[in-house]
Amino acid sequence: MVPKIKQTLWRWRGVLIAVPSVTGVVIALRLVGLLQLLELNAYDQLFLLRPREPVDERILVVTIDEPDIQALKQYPMNDATLTRILQNIKQHRPSAIGLDIYRDLVYEPGHADLVKVFESTPNLIGVQKVSKSVDSSPVAPPPALKKLDQVGANDLPLDRDGRIRRGLLSANDPNGDPIFSFAFKLAYRYFSQQGVDSNLTEDERIFAGPAIFQPFSGNDGGYVRENAKGYQLLLNYRGEIKDFRTVGVMAVLRNEVPPELIRDRIVLIGNIAESDKDLFYTPYSTQLLGTPKRTPGVIIHANLISTILSAAMNDRELIQTWPEWAEWLWIFGWTAIGGISCWVKRPAEQKHQFLFLRRWRLLLASGCLATSVYGAFLAGWWIPAVPAFLGLAGASFLVVGYLAHNAEEMRKTFGRYLTDEVVANLLETPGGLKLGGERRKVTVLMSDLRGFSALSESLPPETVVTMLNLYLGVMTDVVDRYKGTINEFMGDGVVIMFGAPINRPDDAQRAIACAIAMQQAMTNVNEQNHQLGLPTIEMGIGLNTGEVVVGNIGSQKRAKYTVIGNHVNLAARIESYTVGGQILISEATLKEAHCEVQIDGQLQVEPKGIREPIMLYDVGGIGGPFDLFLPKPGDALLRLNPALVVEYTILEGKHAIGNLFQGTFTRLSESSAELQTDHHIDVLTNLKLRFLTGPERSQVSEDVYAKVTRKLDHSTHCFLVRFTATPPSVTTLIQTLLNQNLERSSIETPVSEPQSS
Numbered sequence: 001m002v003p004k005i006k007q008t009l010w011r012w013r014g015v016l017i018a019v020p021s022v023t024g025v026v027i028a029l030r031l032v033g034l035l036q037l038l039e040l041n042a043y044d045q046l047f048l049l050r051p052r053e054p055v056d057e058r059i060l061v062v063t064i065d066e067p068d069i070q071a072l073k074q075y076p077m078n079d080a081t082l083t084r085i086l087q088n089i090k091q092h093r094p095s096a097i098g099l100d101i102y103r104d105l106v107y108e109p110g111h112a113d114l115v116k117v118f119e120s121t122p123n124l125i126g127v128q129k130v131s132k133s134v135d136s137s138p139v140a141p142p143p144a145l146k147k148l149d150q151v152g153a154n155d156l157p158l159d160r161d162g163r164i165r166r167g168l169l170s171a172n173d174p175n176g177d178p179i180f181s182f183a184f185k186l187a188y189r190y191f192s193q194q195g196v197d198s199n200l201t202e203d204e205r206i207f208a209g210p211a212i213f214q215p216f217s218g219n220d221g222g223y224v225r226e227n228a229k230g231y232q233l234l235l236n237y238r239g240e241i242k243d244f245r246t247v248g249v250m251a252v253l254r255n256e257v258p259p260e261l262i263r264d265r266i267v268l269i270g271n272i273a274e275s276d277k278d279l280f281y282t283p284y285s286t287q288l289l290g291t292p293k294r295t296p297g298v299i300i301h302a303n304l305i306s307t308i309l310s311a312a313m314n315d316r317e318l319i320q321t322w323p324e325w326a327e328w329l330w331i332f333g334w335t336a337i338g339g340i341s342c343w344v345k346r347p348a349e350q351k352h353q354f355l356f357l358r359r360w361r362l363l364l365a366s367g368c369l370a371t372s373v374y375g376a377f378l379a380g381w382w383i384p385a386v387p388a389f390l391g392l393a394g395a396s397f398l399v400v401g402y403l404a405h406n407a408e409e410m411r412k413t414f415g416r417y418l419t420d421e422v423v424a425n426l427l428e429t430p431g432g433l434k435l436g437g438e439r440r441k442v443t444v445l446m447s448d449l450r451g452f453s454a455l456s457e458s459l460p461p462e463t464v465v466t467m468l469n470l471y472l473g474v475m476t477d478v479v480d481r482y483k484g485t486i487n488e489f490m491g492d493g494v495v496i497m498f499g500a501p502i503n504r505p506d507d508a509q510r511a512i513a514c515a516i517a518m519q520q521a522m523t524n525v526n527e528q529n530h531q532l533g534l535p536t537i538e539m540g541i542g543l544n545t546g547e548v549v550v551g552n553i554g555s556q557k558r559a560k561y562t563v564i565g566n567h568v569n570l571a572a573r574i575e576s577y578t579v580g581g582q583i584l585i586s587e588a589t590l591k592e593a594h595c596e597v598q599i600d601g602q603l604q605v606e607p608k609g610i611r612e613p614i615m616l617y618d619v620g621g622i623g624g625p626f627d628l629f630l631p632k633p634g635d636a637l638l639r640l641n642p643a644l645v646v647e648y649t650i651l652e653g654k655h656a657i658g659n660l661f662q663g664t665f666t667r668l669s670e671s672s673a674e675l676q677t678d679h680h681i682d683v684l685t686n687l688k689l690r691f692l693t694g695p696e697r698s699q700v701s702e703d704v705y706a707k708v709t710r711k712l713d714h715s716t717h718c719f720l721v722r723f724t725a726t727p728p729s730v731t732t733l734i735q736t737l738l739n740q741n742l743e744r745s746s747i748e749t750p751v752s753e754p755q756s757s
Contacts, residue, residue, distance in 0.1 A: 014399050014403065015339040015340055015343050018398040018402065019335050019336045019395055022335050022339075022394040022395045026335070027387070029390075030384075037160065039222025040163070043165070044283035044284075044285075046373070046374060047284065055245060056310070058266060059268065060246070061246045061269075063248055063271075063296075064269075064271045064272065064276075079110035079111040080110025083114045083117050085249060086121065086124070087117060089262060089267050092262035094123070094267045096123045096189035096267070097269070098125050098127075098183075098266065098301065099125065099269050100127055100268055100269060100301060102127065102129075102139050118144040122148075125151065126145040129153070138174055151185075152186070153170075153182060154182040156280060157232060162280075162281050163283065164282050165282070165283060166234055168183075168232055169184045169215075169231040183308065186305055187305050187309055189266075190309060191209075196209045197209065209313060210315070215232060216232035216233060221384070234321075235303055236303075236317070238306045239284070240282075244299065270299075278296055279294035280296075282300065319381075334369055334388040335391030335395045338392035338393060339398070341361045342361070342399040343399050366392060373388075438551055439547055439548070439550075440500055440503060441545065441546065442499035442500050442546070443498040443508045443511040444497060444544055444567060445515055446495055446572055447518060447541045448493040449493075450539065450540055450578075451724040452492040452537060463534065467534055468491075468492060470529070475494055478521050479494075481514075483504070485500060498511040500550040508592035508594075509595050509624070513626040515619065516630060520630070522539055538581055539580060540578025540580060540583075541582070541584070542572070542577070542583075542584050542585070544571035544574055544586040546567030546588055550563050570586065570607060570614075571586075577603075580671070581630070584619070585597075586614060587614065587615050595623065597617075597622050598619065598629065599617045599618065600619070600620035601618040604616075620632075637668060638668055639667055640741055641741060644673075645697050646689045647692060649687065666718075670734060670735070670738070671722060672709075673720075674712060675708075675719045675721050676716070677717050679717060685707070685708045686708075686724075687706045687708065689704045690702070691730065706721040706723045
């Protein structure tokens, strides 16, 4: 269970790193208020994009603009003019009249008549300003209306960017007493006439009909620690001045307004002239080009009244917000989508079907986010868009950056298996990752440790891995030095290419030089093995040159940069003929080298799958600019007295075939022996032997592996065999036999091991 969990965590490591990190950063930015202005501007865009709603026929706005002021020839207008306006409106029986004009002072003539109108119009609501700011002060209400409790606060909460996005249902006056807002008092009058119940719930929430008006808190929507004094409400704007019924004040004075425009409506009277300065920025003020538009205060009150009436009587949604924990989950969710969309790859079989989605997934995710926010807004919900988008983009970019970093690390890791040229060919060329190949002349070098399979059976797996890593590490350095391409590690074998992916005129020369350098480097490998208490190992190398197919071979799911062809198989066959410390090359490689190559011997072989016999050459060195030579064999054979009896079995591949035969070792060294037998053995045959020692040959040694390298006497069955794998116990036995025979035997002339035809 634990490994599966670890594997899952590793598989999703990029997402597990990016998503919590980006979510935490985005939420932290939001909590300190750095995203508030961005979020409020995104909120404004939702109003601008929302389809236009029908005009609210329950509201009529009587406007006073600059031409009206010029016609009145006085502003503020005197009390007599205001009286005529109110009387002309009153006679058509409106549901309520809202006077959004400060009237705390007397403007003669006509004040007495105005007071009488105030006192005789119970559905008339005046205004007062209760709040104080750096650029404004409280304004008292009309005294006559104050006595009748027909006054509401017309204060409008300003956001930090100077826009109006909230409205008041009630506020506290300078004495700390609550006072309903101008808009709510007018709406309440309308509710009373329409029979709509409006009051307070048990938890002190204002309701009207089925609608409950949840008070604004300082962290609703995109706000962060905003001033929430009073009973505030997020304004669900209906629109600008063009979205309400309006008539000019001069038309009212001339009594030219059709009665049906006034009857049973809420009539607002307010100044919309630039000179009055009763203009505010709203969500509709945003302009891509030009000066931002401002909205008259009376129109903002009309929007607030419409918000209240529509919620209570038309089921029009109020602007609602999620609790903070839900908004955090929303941010986390989109951050996760951003991280996962850039981390997960589509299955190969769906490559073409989802190609567009793969290339544009971040754009598609952003579109889904915008659509979700917009759809929720149409349903009355304000869901944070900016933090979610930052989470989406931030996680995507972080995952992409992480993948880019991993790609660089992968490139470095990839370079441990391939040369820089191959990595560049795969990752940086247009067709580097496409399946397929090209025909090219390549020199293939194959190396293998002699007897390593048998040796590894007697060692712990950890020790085997240590030996392999040490050996392959040294070989890799040598191959890199000669600009070879390591195609594959096959256990203790190495497949190396010269001529792919970059073709050079001296590929064959460098391949031979590399093979010699690899054999020379085995001295360093064995010195390190001895320091670690590990046995000595030997390597054989075979080379062949010819045209092969080079490229990405495999499937869409799994591919490999490799070489394919008969000449690759022949290189493997040539390598199988070698003994430890030996390098065999084909005639094609020798001709391709075009340089001074020292040949210590040659032999003709008939590899399986090859129609005609081929000549192989035993390389002892290479001159020219490389000047590399293998040491001369110095292993002398000692005459054994008496001869050592052995049993042997002929091997084909890794398997023993045929019967068990008996023979004798007449001469012996640490690595070779002279085998006499009554049976014929082909040169290059692999043998599995056991030494028979002790009284009556009762003691049988562990298995020893050897290769027949040459026939010593054509008239008899006498062969030179080269040990390829000797267990430590047999190595000790050989040394003991050599020491016993050293005093009574003279050193024979060394029998050279290079093979000849």
